[in-house]
Amino acid sequence: MSAAQNTPQTHRRVVSYIDKSREYYAANGYDQPYRWASYDTVPFEPWGDRDLSQARIGVVTTTYPKGDEFKSKPAYAYAADPIPESMYTSYLSWDKDATHTDDVGSFLPLAVLEQLADEGVTGRPSPRFYGAFTAYSQRRTAEDAAEILAWAREDQVDAMLLVAL
Amino acid sequence: MSLVARHLEEAGIPTVVIGSAQDIVETCGVSRMIFVDYPLGNPCGKPGDTAEQRFVAEEALRLLTTAVGPRMTYRLPLEWGSDDWRPNYMHVGADNLADLQAAGEARRASQAAAREAGVTWQGDDEG
Numbered sequence: 001m002s003a004a005q006n007t008p009q010t011h012r013r014v015v016s017y018i019d020k021s022r023e024y025y026a027a028n029g030y031d032q033p034y035r036w037a038s039y040d041t042v043p044f045e046p047w048g049d050r051d052l053s054q055a056r057i058g059v060v061t062t063t064y065p066k067g068d069e070f071k072s073k074p075a076y077a078y079a080a081d082p083i084p085e086s087m088y089t090s091y092l093s094w095d096k097d098a099t100h101t102d103d104v105g106s107f108l109p110l111a112v113l114e115q116l117a118d119e120g121v122t123g124r125p126s127p128r129f130y131g132a133f134t135a136y137s138q139r140r141t142a143e144d145a146a147e148i149l150a151w152a153r154e155d156q157v158d159a160m161l162l163v164a165l
Numbered sequence: 166m167s168l169v170a171r172h173l174e175e176a177g178i179p180t181v182v183i184g185s186a187q188d189i190v191e192t193c194g195v196s197r198m199i200f201v202d203y204p205l206g207n208p209c210g211k212p213g214d215t216a217e218q219r220f221v222a223e224e225a226l227r228l229l230t231t232a233v234g235p236r237m238t239y240r241l242p243l244e245w246g247s248d249d250w251r252p253n254y255m256h257v258g259a260d261n262l263a264d265l266q267a268a269g270e271a272r273r274a275s276q277a278a279a280r281e282a283g284v285t286w287q288g289d290d291e292g
Binding site: 013014015016017018019020021023024025027028029030036037038039040041042043044045046047050052057060062089093094095096097098099100101102103105106107108109111112113115116121122132134138141142144145146148149152157158159160161162163164165 | 166167168169170171172173174175176177178179180181182183184185186187188189190192193194195196202203204205206207208209210211212213215218219221222223225226229230231232233234235236245248249250251253254255257262265266268269270272273
């Protein structure tokens with residue numbers, strides 16, 4: 001354990017992507033800043049007395065399997081076994097200079113959920129994982145959300161991990 | 166992604182959002198967030214680091230089962246190892262303003278041409 005070290009800052013250290021993207025697109029000459037979804041109230045479903053060791057966990061990603069059928073970026077449900085060796089990520093905004101997405105485990109926790117199920121921490125994970133397009137259209141995302149809920153019910157998913165790349 | 170989480174939560178399915186853009190997720194408002202303060206791309210742990218990826222998933226399950234109310238963000242005690250990416254990502258400065266303006270103009274021209282031709286989705290190189 002290293003000793004705690006104070007590194008004083010003049011600005012907040014955590015990046016604000018709302019600020020960054022607004023300034024970036026303004027510099028690109030777009031005059032209307034994107035308006036991010038923002039709600040006063042937040043739905044909350046407590047875990048309650050559910051049993052994690054029996055729970056079926058699902059995963060939602062913004063990345064896409066490779067294949068022509070995904071070119072139009074539909075919402076999708078896709079077999080979680082075998083775990084895809086790679087996913088299509090280049091359409092998304094992520095830090096392509098600082099890192100890479102060659103290891104799907106760094107953004108799609110399917111292998112680790114299998115492992116945790118093997119150890120009895122959770123039940124078997126959902127046989128499918130789900131994908132939604134991160135459109136700059138909140139209406140489109142709402143449509144994707146309805147489809148994903150229907151698939152989650154079909155697959156009897158008890159809880160969902162949603163990973164934003 | 167936060168909107169999907171909210172929709173599932175409203176329907177009675179508990180959720181955890183795992184992400185690195187804390188402000189976007191919290192501005193929308195979700196029940197539970199695992200915040201990994203990394204450059205965008207690896208919110209489930211560094212590439213190749215299976216122990217760390219396991220830690221992130223375990224902490225997500227812990228937040229899933231223990232959150233006492235909405236808007237609970239747990240910032241994991243993980244460090245990328247360098248802060249260089251923070252100012253570099255989507256950098257805007259005197260050194261690249263002209264390039265950004267030109268790139269924006271080129272993009273608008275190509276979008277206008279596509280609209281003219283009736284193309285609604287231009288597809289991409291991969292996928």
